[in-house]
Amino acid sequence: MIGRQMASSLERRTGVSLWRQITDQILHSIAVGEFAENAALPPEVALAERYGVNRHTVRSAIAALVQDGVLRAEQGRGTFILSRKRLSYPIGSRTRFSEGLQGQALERRSVLLVSVVEPASRRVAEGLGLAKGSNVIRLETRGEADGQPVSRATSWFDAGRFAGIDAAMAETGSVTASLERFGIGDYLRQSTVLSARHADAADLADLDLQPGAIVLVTVAVNVTPDGQPIQFAETRFPAERVELKLSAL
């Protein structure tokens, strides 16, 4: 049991409804292994007592998780956990989307949603070592594992050097493969900054999340082996489906 397993007290009058807080608690209990996979959840009356709320409030929480495909309720029998383990996404100096998930998912791919050419913002320009306002290509992509969205990335490339990378991405569905066409055989992750926040409306839609969901956010710069920046990217991972494993190197 990680952390204090305390009286699970909920907070009222906080802008986050009780049923919503309870869905978080249940998800956490599943993740920590307190509610075993494929087993039944404690009955509604027991949960209501445990959380100190009315049975109907627990039912709202359960209904949301059923809707979300995490639980299945059967009248007369109980409510069962449909174990969807979180993917463990490796992150380190040689992070590649598809490589890392080997063995955890059967089918993985990266879908190109949007590509546009635009002037670089100050932040992007700094990351790529370009003058502010230089043209950059922005790619919006979604990563999927076994058909379920597991990441949502916005990445920028120097438009001069990588003209046509959008077409390559659409065709190959892989950043690594696309960069090879521009003579980049190897690249490294120079820096990664990590944060977390509530998913915005766009990510909710793209990642198929329920409102209020949390995303892990990485902001990274990829460079060639000799230190030349080639890609600046912000990636959002749904915290309920993904954990990031920092690989020692």
Next chain:
Amino acid sequence: MIGRQMASSLERRTGVSLWRQITDQILHSIAVGEFAENAALPPEVALAERYGVNRHTVRSAIAALVQDGVLRAEQGRGTFILSRKRLSYPIGSRTRFSEGLQGQALERRSVLLVSVVEPASRRVAEGLGLAKGSNVIRLETRGEADGQPVSRATSWFDAGRFAGIDAAMAETGSVTASLERFGIGDYLRQSTVLSARHADAADLADLDLQPGAIVLVTVAVNVTPDGQPIQFAETRFPAERVELKLSAL
């Protein structure tokens, strides 16, 4: 501007109240630099239109942020951003609490909240390479920078090998210094797993957060240079005050 800067539409009937969603949006806008520091926020009427809600709903959001010390409202003038920048906490194979924050905070320390001896859970036993049920020392600590809580850690040590580490922690206020007393001159971070969730009631209190706040969670194993596990730890960082910078991976 990172990500799509879209019509900031909010989601209704989600268990997260609109004013609560708006506080998140405002915090995000500050973090991204859209609302500059020490400047005035757009007036309430403008924000209400932008988010598509009533002015009073925006006022609730602002009231929460004023309460939280992020904003200051002045009648007749406007609402101003006080916003302390987020700390950038380095994390890598040689992460030390105090070293990493050099130059970002004047005063930093680690406070021991609780220490108990208890039998190891399966998860802790696996992390430390002990038999399940072996006695371990659990330390609950809070990290502070300039008086503000920035981390909340739960860590476990083999009770046989590190008897008295609680006293050493209380005295020195440092894991590194305490381990030195047990002949551990150097240690490395073997693995780190990263996730995010809503803060539970205990962390809300210890980290001085408003309900609904998000925490970044790291689960790490520290080992001696020859690979012997010495510490298993789960640390929670308030996402609104801290970002993690992955270094030297």
Next chain:
DNA sequence: AAAATTTGTCTATTGATTTAGACAATTATA
């Protein structure tokens, strides 16, 4: 077959959130 357990549905009531409108109080601007 009967009893107990558990989820599903319904009605009613109370409290919190959101909208709406009006106007006061304070500060900046013309």
Next chain:
DNA sequence: TATAATTGTCTAAATCAATAGACAAATTTT
């Protein structure tokens, strides 16, 4: 000084969240 812009306060109504109780429906246990 007058006007405009902005935050602060109040009242009232509509909608959402939570509590309460009763009973139906399905399943398991006795």
